Amino acid sequence: MLGAIEAGGTKFVCAVGDSNGKIVERVQIPTAVPEExxxxxxxxxxxxxxxxxxxxxxxPIDVNPESPTYGYITSTPxxxxxxxxxxxxxxxxxxxxxxxxxxxNAAALGEATYGAAKDLxxxxxxxxxxxxxxxxxxxGKLLQGWSHPEMGHILVRRHxxxxxxxxxxxxxxxxxxxxSGPAIEARWGDKGVNLVDREEVWELEGxxxxxxxxxxxxxxxxxxIILGGGVMKQKQxxxxxxxxxxxxxxxxxxxxxxxxxxxxxxxxxxxxxxxALMLAREAAEK
Ligand code: ADP
Ligand code: ZN
Numbered sequence: 314m315l316g317a318i319e320a321g322g323t324k325f326v327c328a329v330g331d332s333n334g335k336i337v338e339r340v341q342i343p344t345a346v347p348e349e350x351x352x353x354x355x356x357x358x359x360x361x362x363x364x365x366x367x368x369x370x371x372x373p374i375d376v377n378p379e380s381p382t383y384g385y386i387t388s389t390p391x392x393x394x395x396x397x398x399x400x401x402x403x404x405x406x407x408x409x410x411x412x413x414x415x416x417x418n419a420a421a422l423g424e425a426t427y428g429a430a431k432d433l434x435x436x437x438x439x440x441x442x443x444x445x446x447x448x449x450x451x452x453g454k455l456l457q458g459w460s461h462p463e464m465g466h467i468l469v470r471r472h473x474x475x476x477x478x479x480x481x482x483x484x485x486x487x488x489x490x491x492x493s494g495p496a497i498e499a500r501w502g503d504k505g506v507n508l509v510d511r512e513e514v515w516e517l518e519g520x521x522x523x524x525x526x527x528x529x530x531x532x533x534x535x536x537x538i539i540l541g542g543g544v545m546k547q548k549q550x551x552x553x554x555x556x557x558x559x560x561x562x563x564x565x566x567x568x569x570x571x572x573x574x575x576x577x578x579x580x581x582x583x584x585x586x587x588x589a590l591m592l593a594r595e596a597a598e599k
Contacts, residue, residue, distance in 0.1 A: 315597065316358050316366035316407070317589035319416060320399070322391060322443045325350060326586050327357045332594045334427045334587045346393035347402070355406045366403055367412040367592030369419025369585050371444070374399070376414060376461050384413055390482055410599060412592030414448075415461050416440070416585050420541065420578070421448030422455060423588030428579030430537045437535040438584065439464070441522065441550075442542030445489040449533055456533075465489040469524040472517055475500075492521040494544050505544055518544065519553020526554060526575070527561045530568070541578045551575060 317336075319326040321344060328339040342353045358366070375385045384400025400411045414422075421430075421438035430436035434453040440446055445465030449456040456462060466487045477500040479486030480493065490496060497505045501514055508514045526538060544550065555571045568574055578584040 314361050314363055315590055315593035316361065316363045316409075317586050317593055318354060318366065318368045318370075318403075319419065319585040319589050320344070320368060320370040321416060321585075322371050325354060327354055328586050328590070329358070329361050329363070330590045332590075332597075334423070334590055336583070336586065336590070339586070344391070347397050348393070351402055355403070358407060363407060363409050365410040365412065365593040365597035366407060367419070367589040367594070367596060368399060368403065369414055369416040369589040369592065370399060372415045372446075372461065373463060374413070374415060374461070376457060377459070384411070410596040412589075412594075412596035414455065414592055415446065417446040418448035418455050418457075418461060419586075419588030419592055420584040421450050421539075421588065422591045423580055423584040423586075424539050424578055425450045426591055427587060428584055429539050429576050431579070433536045435534075435536040436539060437529055437533060437537070438539045438541065438578070439525075439529075440542035441492065441540065441544040442494055445493050445525075445542075447529065449529075449535065451533065464525070464529065465493075467525060467528060469521050472520055475517060488521060488525050492518055492525075492544075494542075497544065505547065509547065512549075515547055515549045516553055518547070518550050519557050522550065523554045523557030523561055526558055530562070530566065534566075538575045539578050539584075540575065541582075541584060545577065551577075 317328045325342040328336045330336040340357050373387045375382045386394045386397045400413045404411050424430045436450050438448045447464035469488050479490035480496040481487045481490030
């Protein structure tokens, strides 16, 4: 049996499942401070005999095995989690191998194994939610260098009519600062879910996300782009992204039909937790 943790800013999803990605039991735990959340996570896993645990975590995190702080959450503004030794605290309690990567890398892995990019050796998974982040599978492997990519914090061209200053605590008007769920709420004065009929909201969202996709396409040339996260529940954003992307690319690169190229997660909301199971499988095999 394998354990999986999808650690998000608002909630932790914990699951046990098998190496085929089948989830047999799961639980949701609110993300409070680690001293509150982690004991509940461990309690859930206590009754299972696990071969390994996979963690897909919000970040930034330290994924460099050579680093003295490997397994830590590094620079989050989330109370209590800055410099938190995530892998170490789970490993100490459960004494099993731990797979550790970002939430979006886990989701990319899940989608590439069982979801919308099944049978492809290349894809990009982007989440547009509380934050913006992306994980890439390149030539069959998760893209990693010095650390993991942080594609949500790229700079985009501002819309001439957009006066909103931006929400990113590090860069102010980076992509996440202009187009995340909290940025939408701050700019328009209401949560995205209450702005469904405000066309201009989703136009602007498409305008910014299309720029990001253009850059990801030009740099990575992914075979499939999967967009998840709360904001992408607004299906009109897909339409607007495709529209602006066609304008921006201006026929310079050839792409597949955009309706099959830019898609929702095949695993729906289970992309991340399924990918965390895959991280556990890898850890068990090592
Ligand atoms: P998280 O990023 O915390 O894991 P989500 O992916 O659900 O969780 O993202 C939450 C953000 O998405 C919030 O800012 C919320 O306002 C926004 N959001 C959630 N559902 C919707 C929706 N149906 N339409 C528009 N925005 C949404
Ligand atoms: Zn930023």
